[in-house]
Amino acid sequence: MAAPLYGQMMEVPLLASSLLSHASRHFGDTEIVSRRIEGDIHRYTYRDCEKRAKQLAQALVALGVEQGERIGTLAWNGYRHLECYYGVSGMGAVCHTINPRLFPDQIAFIVDHADDAYVFFDMTFGPLVETIAPQCPNVKGWIALGDASCIAEHLGDMSVPVMSYESLIAPHDGVYDWPLLDERQASFLCYTSGTTGNPKGALYSHRSTVLHAYSAALPDAMGASSSDSILPVVPMFHVNAWGIPHAGPLVGAKLVFPGKDLDGKSLYELMEAEGVTYSAGVPTVWLGLLAYVKQAGKRFSTLKRTVIGGSACPPAMLRTFEDEYGVEVIHAWGMTEMSPLGTLARLSFRQKQRTPEEQRVSREKQGHVLFGVDMKVVGDDGRELPWDGQSFGDLHVRGPCVIDRYFRRDDSPLVDGWFPTGDVATIDADGFMNITDRSKDVIKSGGEWISSIDLENIAVSHPQVAEAACIACSHPKWTERPMIVAVLKPGATLTREELIAFYEGKVAKWWIPDDVVFADELPHTATGKLQKVRLRELYRGHVLPDVAEKAV
Incomplete structure (x- = not known):
């Protein structure tokens, strides 16, 4: 047998840091807007973001953080959290986003299980840190995302020693070259919500992070572009805000972060002020937004489409958005174990030739897979079921952005190389998947x-x-x-x-x-x-x- 013929291309690794570097170099003046915990609106650019992320990377190196160590975050959607995303993963450590809505005991378990070296947190979570810190003896330091004066004002009575984020990065100049890491190295760590038993960790690689960003940004997925102003309502502490903090820089889109205020009025006002064209979140958030705009008699002047996932989007919500407000709903499905996006309901050319009602029936399903995801439905005997839209069984998936095993677990959940999702579903002849239930x-x-x-x-x-x-x-x-x-x-x-x-x-x-x-x-x-x-x-x-x- 002849030896394989290899391509003669540059060996440039797929790294999370390359996404921000790309945005900084080619979309350097594009804005990142954040409603801060301090109460004001903060603005800067991708160029500013990369410089400060590099300052953070330098600070972590100065603290003695080594590649592969986990750095936790307990934070809302905002520019400092974005800097943690890139500063931590970019220097070779692992950015571990922690869901502050979990029970304190679960959070302490997660911090301890991940063996976080440091934890960055928004000042609103000061009381939570005070509660869990005694249960997390391996954490070397708690770093509040703010300046020293603001921390003194809001966290002055904490018994847990706290460092200031701004004071931490200020001594560094941001003149720093992102290291060329192995793209298979770990980049992010996200834990499941732990509805039964303790949460389990999904450890992503730089390769999977970049591939997921590419897939998410494709026209038949989220369809993000440099002409968009994107407001992720889905939290950055929940499976990387569905990849938007990575897909946004990849395409050079404006990012708008809502901070802690996720009520309908606050979201609407921020959307209108910042010309938001695109948003993403779970159904419960949109219930509040729709209730507000209806009660206040408001309309959306710039919002064109929104991704709804996390749980099934009620058809009534989809129809309200589209029929009453002219906002396209993209129904989505995914899992923490999938980085997380799996399917989105975007119609093909052939599907768009059908009647409006037939199109809507398809769009109320969870939709077609992204590139890099394969799926099948199997029966009780383990055999694959036909794609007829009627045969339902256990949904299995596989792909380069799907976990092989959970963090610090030797056993693999895979069945014949496929990950069993725990969902019961059908797949129709168009390849559109529809979740009919969780198996439990x-x-x-x-x-x-x-x-x-x-x-x-x-x-x-x-x-x-x-x-x-x-x-x-x-x-x-x-x-x-x-x-x-x-x-x-x-x-x-x-x-x-x-x-x-x-x-x-x-x-x-x-x-x-x-x-x-x-x-x-x-x-x-x-x-x-x-x-x-x-x-x-x-x-x-x-x-x-x-x-x-x-x-x-």
Whole structure:
């Protein structure tokens, strides 16, 4: 056999630092705008960002941080957090973003498990740091993202010694060459939200980070460009804000960071002031934004499209954005273990030739894979199921941005080289994937599966329902039957019977929920997903009406 013929190309590694260097060199004057914790609006450019990120890298070297060490962040979306992204990973350490919405014990576990050498934090998280610091003995220093005077004002009574970020980087000049690392070296560490058991770490490489940014920015994915002003509402502490802090510099887009104020009014005002064309976030955030613009009688003057993921986007929300406000919704799906984007619902040329209603049905699904992601649906016997839009089973994925194993775990979760996502899904002939449930949330009634997501979407489409969740209740004959827990909009008068009747003609009769209960609010995970585990605990003893009647 002849020896392989290799290409004669430059050996330039794919590094996270190259994304910021590219933006600094070719889009140096493009703005990065942040609403700061201090309360004001901060503006600077990609050129400024790279200089300060390099100052941070120099400071970390001066502290003795070595390549491969983990550096934690507990921070909102803002320019200093972006500098941590690039300064930490660029010098060869690992940027470990920590979700501050988790329970303090979980956060302490994550910091300890990651063995973070230093932790950078926004001043709003001072009380949290005070709580967890005694449980994190290996952390060498806690660094507040602010200047010394502001820290003295807001954190002066902390017993935990705190360093000032601005004082840390000020002695350094930013004249620094990013090291040429092996692109397989670790770049970022993100932990799952830990809804069951302790969170697990997904350790990304520089290669996977850059490839994910390329895929995310493609026209049939997020479709980001240098003409965009992008506001990521999805937090930078949650799977790298879905890759936007990397895809933005890759294309030279303006970035707008909202800080800690994520209410509808604050988001709307920032979007309008900064000409935001593109945004991304979970459904719960958009509920607040839509409620505000409707109540205030506002319109979007620049916002053209938004990515909605994290949990299934209710079709009613998609229709409201598009029909009432002219904003395109891009339905997305992914996982921490996938860096995180997996699919986005962007239509092909052929799909756009279909009727508007057929197009909308496709766009309400989670969509087509990004380049670099492959997927399949398998049945109970492990065999791949057909792409007919009807056969549903366990969703498996693989690709260069999908984990091989969890951080500090020797065992691999892969099955024949594929990662089992824990989702139940279908794939249609167009290659569009549709999540029908989480495997742990699916309702099995009389041996047949019922999609809780479909039932939730119908409930939320009722004009008097703000939010809804579907869970299984035990049944002596059918084993499980669906029940809806709904939150009504202010002033609503909807009854249990009226909501059940709303399902007639929309699903098979045996899918119609057996009961509806109303709640003031629904529990959510730290990343905004409905917390089904908690709901099942709350309604564990709930007795369905027909069961109660027979008992009497």
